[in-house]
Amino acid sequence: MFEEKISELSKSTPASFIRAILKTTENADVISFAGGLPNPISFPKEEIQESTNRVIEQYGSRAFQYSLTAGLRELREYIAKHLKETQGMDVTPDEIIVTTGSQQALDLIGKVLINQGDTVIMEEPAYLGAIQAFSQYRPDIKTITLHSDGMDMEKLEETLKNSNAKFIYTVPNFQNPSGLTYSAKKRETLHKLSRQYNCILVEDDPYGDLKFDGKPYGYISKKEFEGSILLGTFSKTVTPGMRIGYMIIRDPELRFRINTAKEAADLHSNVFSQYILWDYLTHNDVQEHILKIRELYRSQCNAMIAAMESAFPESVTFTRPEGGMFIWATLPKGMIALDLFERAREENVVFVPGNPFYVDGRAAGNMRLNYTNCDEKTITEGINRLGSLIRSYGN
Amino acid sequence: MFEEKISELSKSTPASFIRAILKTTENADVISFAGGLPNPISFPKEEIQESTNRVIEQYGSRAFQYSLTAGLRELREYIAKHLKETQGMDVTPDEIIVTTGSQQALDLIGKVLINQGDTVIMEEPAYLGAIQAFSQYRPDIKTITLHSDGMDMEKLEETLKNSNAKFIYTVPNFQNPSGLTYSAKKRETLHKLSRQYNCILVEDDPYGDLKFDGKPYGYISKKEFEGSILLGTFSKTVTPGMRIGYMIIRDPELRFRINTAKEAADLHSNVFSQYILWDYLTHNDVQEHILKIRELYRSQCNAMIAAMESAFPESVTFTRPEGGMFIWATLPKGMIALDLFERAREENVVFVPGNPFYVDGRAAGNMRLNYTNCDEKTITEGINRLGSLIRSYGN
Numbered sequence A, B: 001m002f003e004e005k006i007s008e009l010s011k012s013t014p015a016s017f018i019r020a021i022l023k024t025t026e027n028a029d030v031i032s033f034a035g036g037l038p039n040p041i042s043f044p045k046e047e048i049q050e051s052t053n054r055v056i057e058q059y060g061s062r063a064f065q066y067s068l069t070a071g072l073r074e075l076r077e078y079i080a081k082h083l084k085e086t087q088g089m090d091v092t093p094d095e096i097i098v099t100t101g102s103q104q105a106l107d108l109i110g111k112v113l114i115n116q117g118d119t120v121i122m123e124e125p126a127y128l129g130a131i132q133a134f135s136q137y138r139p140d141i142k143t144i145t146l147h148s149d150g151m152d153m154e155k156l157e158e159t160l161k162n163s164n165a166k167f168i169y170t171v172p173n174f175q176n177p178s179g180l181t182y183s184a185k186k187r188e189t190l191h192k193l194s195r196q197y198n199c200i201l202v203e204d205d206p207y208g209d210l211k212f213d214g215k216p217y218g219y220i221s222k223k224e225f226e227g228s229i230l231l232g233t234f235s236k237t238v239t240p241g242m243r244i245g246y247m248i249i250r251d252p253e254l255r256f257r258i259n260t261a262k263e264a265a266d267l268h269s270n271v272f273s274q275y276i277l278w279d280y281l282t283h284n285d286v287q288e289h290i291l292k293i294r295e296l297y298r299s300q301c302n303a304m305i306a307a308m309e310s311a312f313p314e315s316v317t318f319t320r321p322e323g324g325m326f327i328w329a330t331l332p333k334g335m336i337a338l339d340l341f342e343r344a345r346e347e348n349v350v351f352v353p354g355n356p357f358y359v360d361g362r363a364a365g366n367m368r369l370n371y372t373n374c375d376e377k378t379i380t381e382g383i384n385r386l387g388s389l390i391r392s393y394g395n
Helices: A015-026 A045-063 A074-089 A101-113 A128-135 A155-162 A183-198 A253-265 A271-283 A287-313 A336-348 A376-392 B017-024 B045-063 B073-087 B102-113 B128-135 B153-162 B184-196 B252-266 B273-282 B286-311 B337-346 B376-392
Strands: A096-100 A119-124 A140-147 A167-170 A198-202 A228-233 A244-249 A326-330 A366-368 B094-102 B119-124 B138-149 B166-169 B200-204 B230-235 B245-251 B326-330 B366-370
Touching: A045 A271, A045 B045, A074 A096, A074 A244, A074 A271, A096 A101, A096 A253, A101 A128, A101 A198, A101 A228, A101 A244, A101 A253, A101 B252, A101 B337, A119 A128, A119 A155, A128 A140, A128 B252, A140 A155, A155 A183, A167 A183, A183 A198, A244 A253, A253 B102, A271 B017, A271 B273, A287 A326, A287 A376, A336 A366, A336 A376, A366 B073, B045 B273, B073 B094, B073 B245, B073 B273, B094 B102, B094 B252, B102 B128, B102 B200, B102 B230, B102 B245, B102 B252, B119 B128, B119 B153, B128 B138, B128 B337, B153 B184, B166 B184, B184 B200, B245 B252, B245 B273, B286 B326, B337 B366, B337 B376
Parallel strands: A119 A140, A119 A167, A167 A198, A198 A228, B119 B138, B119 B166, B166 B200, B200 B230
Antiparallel strands: A096 A244, A228 A244, A326 A366, B094 B245, B230 B245, B326 B366
16 A cells, blocks of 8 residues: 555665575474574573673663663773784774674665665675665675685776776675685785775675684784775674674774764664673683684584585585585586475475575575584485485476 | 765764764763653663573573564564553554664664655654654655644645655654643544545654653554554663664555565664563563653653743743653743853753754754753752853843
């Protein structure tokens, strides 16, 4: 009845395929490789409970009252200190804005930077939450193929040269959906090209801490770079339920604009949870906690790869991530992931077909497989079922 | 440096005057009538602590994991049941979307309904957070003078007749900033006109429960009305820090659009806090709690009115709210509230000058005075200081 009242912005917003299928697969019998859910055994429940009690006793009303749009000062100080220690980055708390999850950061970036028709550069395939958030504002999205060591840099330079792109969006570590990671050389080139063409670089790093071995990679925008926006989150290392992420924005004008857009979007993020998170981070050995998650996900990833090697035909290729949450598999030519998805759902196993990770939504022969939210036995069982379906596909 | 990259949407977003002055008045010596902060003595801290412990023990991982965009089912069921009991409304949990505070609801409404140049109808004066949220999407805002019993209905009908307005936005109970309340007759007319002209009615009710005497007023959109969007919040009755509000949207297409926009905005609201809030609401006598807040605010409101009657010259007129958080005062002709504000700040007392509540931001001779966040003695002291400044104004 009110269809004619819907705005162009809303009509340009694709509904999330993932959230639609998550709803239909809540059944406990379904083996889900579809979501990007952390393993619940990684949630520090007892420690959060202790922190909550401490926060209510020590900070009382301040945790319940309206608060600053930029976020709890103490949390921003912790983030700045953490970035100094782990990345050698010089960031002040004033350069940080706490967001309601990284998804909000993506929406705010789209809002503040995109006029209809503006060029925006993304990877192909790209994170679908970012495609969704940016698409609302009707940009002309140019996609750059993602190779195993990062974006095609020649194509990127050509695109930067021929367009006045507002920003480049990248997930350099264990990308969603591909699981791929940028090489040191490509990070360097991306930094150089962004500066050279005066293009904002949005570096989204939800998974960087979940590197299976060794120290996390350095941020591309670690070096002084006014045009960088770095996105971080506590969703993968502490809890997604609290929806707490952050943005580091160097340029003061840009920061003011993002802050104002956040005022209009939700005044401020949940400050009760910001206090609890901050207390948790400063009272526990978080590095130790993250190490445990890394070990868990490494085992689960290895279990999935071993199962795929054994159950899938050789014509299926797939990435071997160094960390993060996803494997990206490419089906044999002619096989359509969406078809396979429908058959797999009948066998009570689900994944995300590649389509929503392509800006043009094209029918894709890829699938995104998440390994973080199932135990190893379940992973093997689910992959075996998928393997049988792939082998019998077309019969 | 990146100024030329800022979008038109962002340039159309006024920064909030209130949040700007709140920052500069955090000093404990300042008597603030400026914010719209609940009295911290009203926060049910111990009960929330109990609820948190219960939620972590009983619901564990589910409170920490990603969740549904529409919000925690149990909380939506509580809201539906509560609306049935208190308002006799038939609402299903599926018609409810939990939002990150009411501010997010305002942003989502703007996003999903406004194309540049569309007519939107607001009260004059109007809630500034709504002006801010809607302005982003560059509507043509038509304002209708708010009389002591509600909008000028003749003017409203004329405006509806001459424009294809997308929606009417109203705060019918103890409006922010005016403290005014709609009469039963005007509620009826507003309902009738909205339907007659097929215009969506956005009924924002943050303060309805804070009526000093008797039962809360009935919602305008209580009667079956497809085109209604009702906004509620727990910010004034439980805690604003958790940022939990809700929307009731009858039209399925509109609801789908708002839900998709919320996906893109923050995936879902903090589910840890939704669990805690739901547990709190179902384990405590919330009506008793609200009664205490009403008594507290009634006393504080009476203290402010008594102080104004004694300290202000008769040429200052003001509203006498039946509930809520604000008194709206009109200064003598020629006196500029913004000037008075600057002088008052030097005397360590602040309020919000009327300007930001007018869509055209015109220099206004009004001030919004909040009485909920100071004790009675402080209220009297602050009003006395303001009274001296008003009496000496122009000297």
